[in-house]
Amino acid sequence: MPYLRSSAIRRAEYISQAATLQIWFVESGGPYDYYNVPESVYLGLISAASPGTYYNNYIRDRYRSNR
Numbered sequence: 001m002p003y004l005r006s007s008a009i010r011r012a013e014y015i016s017q018a019a020t021l022q023i024w025f026v027e028s029g030g031p032y033d034y035y036n037v038p039e040s041v042y043l044g045l046i047s048a049a050s051p052g053t054y055y056n057n058y059i060r061d062r063y064r065s066n067r
Contacts, residue, residue, distance in 0.1 A: 004045075008052030014042040021045075021059070032067040034059060 001013040010024040013031070021037040023045075024030035041058055048054035 002046050004051045006051040009045075009055060012042065012045055012051075014039060021063070023055070023059075032065055034063040034065045034067075037063050 001011055003011045006026070008026055010026050010030075012024070013022045014020070014037075015022065016039060019036050019038070021034040021042050022031040023034065025032070037059070044058060045051055045054050
C-alpha cells in the first residue's frame with residue numbers, strides 16, 4: 001500500500017477482486033472506499049505528480065463511494 005507524497009492524500013490501496021480504491025486523506029483520515037474503479041485509475045493516482053489534483057480530476061464525484 002503506497003504512501004503518497006501529497007499534501008491531500010496520505011495513502012491509497014487498490015483491491016482488484018472488488019475493483020475498489022481505498023484512499024486515506026491527510027485531513028479527514030479514512031479509508032474511504034470508491035467502487036468500480038478501473039485499476040488504471042489507481043495506477044494514475046499513485047504515479048501522478050500531484051495526487052490531489054489527479055483525485056479531483058479523475059476520481060472525485062465520478063465513482064460511488066462511502067465518503
